[in-house]
Amino acid sequence: MTAHEEPVRVLVADDQPLIRAGLVALFRAADGFAVAGEAADGAEAVTLAAATSPDVVLMDIRMPVLDGIAATREILAAAGPRPKVIVLTTFDLDEYVYGALGEGASGFLLKDTPPERIIGAIRTIAAGDILLAPSITHRLIETHARAHRASAGGSRRLDELTVREAEVLRLVGNGLTNNQIAARLVVSEATVKTHLKHTMFKLRLSSRAQAVVVAYETGLIIPGDPADR
Structure with missing residues (x-):
């Protein structure tokens, strides 16, 4: 870190004293x-x-007192600058994590993640990127999206999206980066970013992870469909 760069300020929330102290x-x-x-x-x-x-x-x-999902919801709903939230979990397939992603968390880490990877993940999120590359994230979303789709799908306003915005959302849901989406659609990366920005504004989404959840919940992506790959 150079002299003019500000450090990444991290708030650690965990009820286990040993884990909290270690982090x-x-x-x-x-x-x-x-x-x-x-x-x-x-x-x-x-x-x-x-x-x-x-x-x-x-x-x-x-x-205790307030679980991580409710806390994430309250933190991201507050006025003023909103931090990025990364969920920590012991289990890789935990519907609580799915709920947190739906509330706007930017990604998640398992508690047995090596320290150097935790540091790298925090840097990635703080820089404005996403923590969605691991296939485990998509497996988790596919597992739980079916159960949530019936109730959540009707509340989403996909009809507000243009055809291209919906296509960008589908590709985001499949885990493609902006650069990969640009190559797939034969447009510039700046154009992809603009479409995604408009999509997130229209659907009132606060993170790319939340966009992935919505892509599954609304049926833009059908788990297991080879066309969605």
Whole structure:
């Protein structure tokens, strides 16, 4: 980190003291990071996020007082600058994680992720990119989208999207990067970004991960359909 660069400020929320302490120590020791605070439950995470304005919140799901999904919802609904939220989970196929992605979390990490990969993931999210590349994310979404589609599909306003915006959303749902989408559609990456920006505004989405969830919930992507690959 150069002298003029600001460190990435991370708020750690986990009810297990040992895990929380380990993560806090990791970020304090890593170059280019600072610890904005640490919370032992979701309610404390909401309070600290409002008080400290972190860049990234590393959010456990299963916590007392207020769980990670509700805390994510409250943090991302608050006025002012909103941090990126990365969900921490013990299980790779956990419908709670699906719920958090639907609330606007930017991605998730397993608690057994090596420290260097956690650091890399935080850098990726803080830079405005996404943490959706692992196939495990799409497996999780495919597993739970069917159960949520019936109730969620009617509430989404896909009719507000242009044909091209819907196509971009479908490709985002399949895990393609902006560069890959641009190549697929034979347009510039800037054009893809514009379509995605309009789509997220129209559907009131706060993260690319949330866009992936919506693509499945609304039936733009049918799990297992070879056409969606």
